[in-house]
Amino acid sequence: MRNVHKMMLLxxxxxxxxxxxxxxxxxxxxxxxxxxxxxxVFAMVLTGVAIAYATVxxxxxxxxxxLTPSVMGLDSLYMLLxxxxxxFLGSDHVTILNKQVNFLLSIAVMVVFALLFYRLLFKKGxxxxxxxxxxxxxFGTFFSSISTFLQVLIDPNEFQMVQDRMxxxxxxxxxxxxxxxxxxxxxxxxxxWRHNASLDVLSLGRDAAVNLGVNYDSLVKGMLVxxxxxxxxxxALVGPITFFGLIVANLSYQFxxxxxxxxxxxxxxxxxxxxxxGGQWVVERVFTFNATLSVIINFIGxxxxxxxxxxxxxxx
Amino acid sequence: MKKRILIPILVILSFVSLFVGVSSISxxxxxxxxxxxxxxxxxxxxxxxxxxxxxxAGMSMAGLIMxxxxxxxxxxxxxxxxxxxxxxxxxxxMLLFANASMIEKMAxxxxxxxxxxxxxxxxxxxxxxxxxIFIPLVGLMxxxxxxxxxxxxxxxxxxxxxxxxxxxxxxxxxxxxxxELLYISVPVFIIAYIYANRFTVAGMGEDFSKNLGxxxxxxxxxxxxxxxxxxxxVVLTVGMIPFLGLIIPNIVSIFxxxxxxxxxxxxxxxxxxxxxxxxxxxxxxxxxxxxxxxxMVGVIGSAIFLFLLxxxxxxx
Amino acid sequence: xxxxxxxxxxxxxKQVVENVSVDIQRGKITSFIGPNGAGKxxxxxxxxxxxxxxxxxxxxxxxxxxxxxxxxLSKRVSILKQSNYMDVRLTVRELVSFxxxxxxxxxxxxxxxxxxDQAIGYMDLESMEQSYLDELSGGQxxxxxxxxxxxxxxxxxxxxxxxxxLDMKHSVQIMKILRRLVDDLGKTVVIVLHDINFASVYSDRxxxxxxxxxxxxxxxxxxxxxxxxxxIYDMDIPIxxxxxxxxxxxxxx
Numbered sequence: 001m002r003n004v005h006k007m008m009l010l011x012x013x014x015x016x017x018x019x020x021x022x023x024x025x026x027x028x029x030x031x032x033x034x035x036x037x038x039x040x041v042f043a044m045v046l047t048g049v050a051i052a053y054a055t056v057x058x059x060x061x062x063x064x065x066x067l068t069p070s071v072m073g074l075d076s077l078y079m080l081l082x083x084x085x086x087x088f089l090g091s092d093h094v095t096i097l098n099k100q101v102n103f104l105l106s107i108a109v110m111v112v113f114a115l116l117f118y119r120l121l122f123k124k125g126x127x128x129x130x131x132x133x134x135x136x137x138x139f140g141t142f143f144s145s146i147s148t149f150l151q152v153l154i155d156p157n158e159f160q161m162v163q164d165r166m167x168x169x170x171x172x173x174x175x176x177x178x179x180x181x182x183x184x185x186x187x188x189x190x191x192x193w194r195h196n197a198s199l200d201v202l203s204l205g206r207d208a209a210v211n212l213g214v215n216y217d218s219l220v221k222g223m224l225v226x227x228x229x230x231x232x233x234x235x236a237l238v239g240p241i242t243f244f245g246l247i248v249a250n251l252s253y254q255f256x257x258x259x260x261x262x263x264x265x266x267x268x269x270x271x272x273x274x275x276x277x278g279g280q281w282v283v284e285r286v287f288t289f290n291a292t293l294s295v296i297i298n299f300i301g302x303x304x305x306x307x308x309x310x311x312x313x314x315x316x
Numbered sequence: 317m318k319k320r321i322l323i324p325i326l327v328i329l330s331f332v333s334l335f336v337g338v339s340s341i342s343x344x345x346x347x348x349x350x351x352x353x354x355x356x357x358x359x360x361x362x363x364x365x366x367x368x369x370x371x372x373a374g375m376s377m378a379g380l381i382m383x384x385x386x387x388x389x390x391x392x393x394x395x396x397x398x399x400x401x402x403x404x405x406x407x408x409x410m411l412l413f414a415n416a417s418m419i420e421k422m423a424x425x426x427x428x429x430x431x432x433x434x435x436x437x438x439x440x441x442x443x444x445x446x447x448x449i450f451i452p453l454v455g456l457m458x459x460x461x462x463x464x465x466x467x468x469x470x471x472x473x474x475x476x477x478x479x480x481x482x483x484x485x486x487x488x489x490x491x492x493x494x495x496e497l498l499y500i501s502v503p504v505f506i507i508a509y510i511y512a513n514r515f516t517v518a519g520m521g522e523d524f525s526k527n528l529g530x531x532x533x534x535x536x537x538x539x540x541x542x543x544x545x546x547x548x549x550v551v552l553t554v555g556m557i558p559f560l561g562l563i564i565p566n567i568v569s570i571f572x573x574x575x576x577x578x579x580x581x582x583x584x585x586x587x588x589x590x591x592x593x594x595x596x597x598x599x600x601x602x603x604x605x606x607x608x609x610x611x612m613v614g615v616i617g618s619a620i621f622l623f624l625l626x627x628x629x630x631x632x
Numbered sequence: 633x634x635x636x637x638x639x640x641x642x643x644x645x646k647q648v649v650e651n652v653s654v655d656i657q658r659g660k661i662t663s664f665i666g667p668n669g670a671g672k673x674x675x676x677x678x679x680x681x682x683x684x685x686x687x688x689x690x691x692x693x694x695x696x697x698x699x700x701x702x703x704x705l706s707k708r709v710s711i712l713k714q715s716n717y718m719d720v721r722l723t724v725r726e727l728v729s730f731x732x733x734x735x736x737x738x739x740x741x742x743x744x745x746x747x748x749d750q751a752i753g754y755m756d757l758e759s760m761e762q763s764y765l766d767e768l769s770g771g772q773x774x775x776x777x778x779x780x781x782x783x784x785x786x787x788x789x790x791x792x793x794x795x796x797x798l799d800m801k802h803s804v805q806i807m808k809i810l811r812r813l814v815d816d817l818g819k820t821v822v823i824v825l826h827d828i829n830f831a832s833v834y835s836d837r838x839x840x841x842x843x844x845x846x847x848x849x850x851x852x853x854x855x856x857x858x859x860x861x862x863x864i865y866d867m868d869i870p871i872x873x874x875x876x877x878x879x880x881x882x883x884x885x
Contacts, residue, residue, distance in 0.1 A: 067453075067457070130453060131449055131625070135625065137453065138621060139618075141394075141558060145558065145614030148484055149607070149611040151477065152481045152484050163476055196738070198738075201733055203718065204720075207682055207713045210680075210702075210711075211682070211781075211784075212733040212784070213701075213703040213704075213705065213707070214702065243461070295467065298467070298468065299464060299468040302461035305461050306435070309443075309458070
């Protein structure tokens with residue numbers, strides 16, 4: 001029962017973080033500041049849920065706790081798309097200025113890429129999962145090479161627009177998009193949640209999972225696509241946060257001693273809400289820091305990853 | 317792949333490289349030592365050629381040494397975080413000493429490259445699951461993390477676009493006086509050749525080397541120092557050249573096997589040829605503009621790397 | 633009965649299983665023997681759907697396995713492979729409970745719990761049911777995995793070299809348990825074995841494979857004969873009768 005208590009504690013903290021963010025220093029500005037803060041909190045919760053879910057599932061499928069779905073090159077693709085748009089169409093073009101258009105376009109490009117990528121690889125028979133990941137990472141490097149090249153050529157004023165897209169930010173999220181994404185993510189996760197027990201079996205390895213009657217190949221494919229879609233939504237909404245999922249998933253594994261996905265998915269989601277909302281509060285109101293939250297998260301996530309690699313000698 | 321084929325190709329391409337460019341120079345112009353053409357030739361074209369040859373040979377050698385020492389065909393400065401560590405080092409030297417001399421930058425960049433490579437080898441030691449594909453995956457993640465740390469500092473100092481520009485591999489800025497650091501590759505090459513047999517033995521593993529009376533640790537350390545030296549000089553003078561150290565040794569090994577002393581000269585030559593070819597293409601394709609060498613090598617290199625990966629799968 | 637019909641498998645251009653047809657009878661222990669690379673494990677993997685066959689089919693009690701739902705099949709046939717690596721830390725009881733997944737989908741009811749208790753008791757694991765698998769010895773861990781398969785409660789139990797990495801004592805223990813599964817619970821056990829003497833002492837039938845084909849198929853008495861073994865292993869192996877066991881003395885042949 002101890003896991004239940006821990007979970008309640010974390011949930012309490014998450015609620016407290018949200019309340020703190022919403023009401024601290026509000027000065028009675030219920031009409032102006034509160035709704036704006038509300039949208040931001042929803043955006044953060046949404047991002048947290050999507051990334052946490054995608055990462056935990058992805059790590060189960062890849063049998064590895066030091067990977068994130070971002071290694072598939074989606075972040076780099078998003079950056080390439082934004083750079084291309086600004087480079088060729090200019091920062092005042094509708095695809096950049098209109099957030100809805102940009103959002104839908106980004107999601108479409110990322111999801112289509114992920115689908116094509118998986119289709120191509122699965123068509124060649126069942127490739128080992130690391131092979132697939134390495135190819136994904138090469139694509140990522142490839143996309144970044146092009147982006148970097150174009151970024152150097154871009155006019156410095158226009159580059160400011162590119163740089164804004166390079167780092168996830170909750171400061172100017174569009175309210176309509178938050179509601180649309182919220183609906184998407186809620187439906188996806190609700191549908192996927194019933195596979196939790198099958199995912200538990202998956203961590204026994206492929207052979208054991210097949211033996212126990214899990215449709216291994218279709219489950220893995222479905223879950224890979226799902227995590228790609230979730231990452232695409234989060235990235236298109238706020239921008240790339242590459243290593244965030246890595247932190248929250250591993251914190252959940254450390255915090256909860258369990259093999260159940262229902263526990264770790266919930267745990268990772270709650271932890272990510274605490275980290276995002278709490279972190280944003282600290283960055284915004286305490287430090288008024290000269291860096292966006294996502295840069296700090298990537299920094300901390302990166303250091304944590306190296307720690308994991310050095311510590312995790314039993315890693316597979 | 318014979319020397320008597322490689323050498324003529326190298327000579328022809330070098331000749332082409334000398335006489336391709338915005339201001340047309342013909343060999344006859346050079347007869348007049350005072351002419352403007354001769355000046356351009358001596359100040360820009362010749363240094364450019366030398367820089368390409370040294371960088372191409374150097375990076376390929378660095379990759380070859382790393383692959384021998386880690387016993388993994390897919391380890392290289394790109395896939396082990398060396399490039400990214402060097403980049404971090406250069407940024408740190410820029411931020412710490414505003415007017416750092418080339419030698420100071422070199423020292424800091426070298427220290428970071430060495431530390432990064434060493435850290436990666438440490439990680440490698442601790443990972444029990446030494447899958448040929450998993451290792452470069454970890455290395456690329458490790459590189460991503462180092463670069464997220466670099467981004468963190470660059471963002472705070474507001475030098476992101478600048479930094480992209482410095483570190484974008486680019487031979488068009490090479491002038492007399494800015495590339496001479498690359499000559500460090502020459503003694504490194506000689507040392508690598510002298511140590512070749514020892515690297516080959518060390519590549520067979522610690523126990524095996526000790527059995528043959530080899531000081532395993534010190535041989536590995538010498539190898540890593542050589543790699544870090546080459547990488548630091550190349551990144552500092554030319555910029556990031558991804559994949560070169562990865563693909564060239566693999567291609568040579570397909571034809572000539574893995575005996576280092578035999579393959580080292582071929583690797584160096586093929587590296588120089590490949591880089592020359594990419595550079596000439598980059599200069600010709602969108603004439604009179606130039607495609608940076610990072611992009612050319614990034615695109616062609618990732619395609620070749622994918623090919624190598626699929627080829628390995630087919631033979632596995 | 634499991635009927636294997638003309639199964640073929642290629643790895644690249646190399647044919648590892650070549651047009652194999654064999655019947656596996658109910659209520660017996662059938663051992664697959666043969667030199668390394670004969671295709672035994674590959675065949676077992678295809679029978680248990682871990683691996684797709686290139687051609688051919690497998691019938692379980694006259695139904696084609698391709699036509700069965702994965703979940704239904706997992707209530708009829710279970711397979712235990714030699715390597716059982718895992719990402720997660722599990723206790724013995726948690727692992728054995730996974731055997732009930734085909735029935736309960738992770739939500740164990742009273743009957744499931746009873747089956748888990750029985751399986752743990754059967755494998756004599758009560759004292760360590762709360763221990764984590766990585767704290768156990770190789771033999772104990774192998775028993776825990778067999779307990780999971782018992783909890784899965786299938787008519788057919790397939791095992792791929794279950795004695796690998798086990799010492800003599802534990803090997804004998806495992807083989808005795810498999811014998812009891814057949815004699816007491818009426819299961820059908822199919823097992824890939826390396827040690828020909830374990831096959832001789834414990835199995836009812838033996839199928840010998842070589843170069844991807846079945847070269848011998850018969851009762852233990854028929855196969856454990858010097859002439860038959862010569863054909864399988866290219867060795868002259870004398871047979872010694874000791875009590876009721878026929879022992880192959882291959883060490884100096």
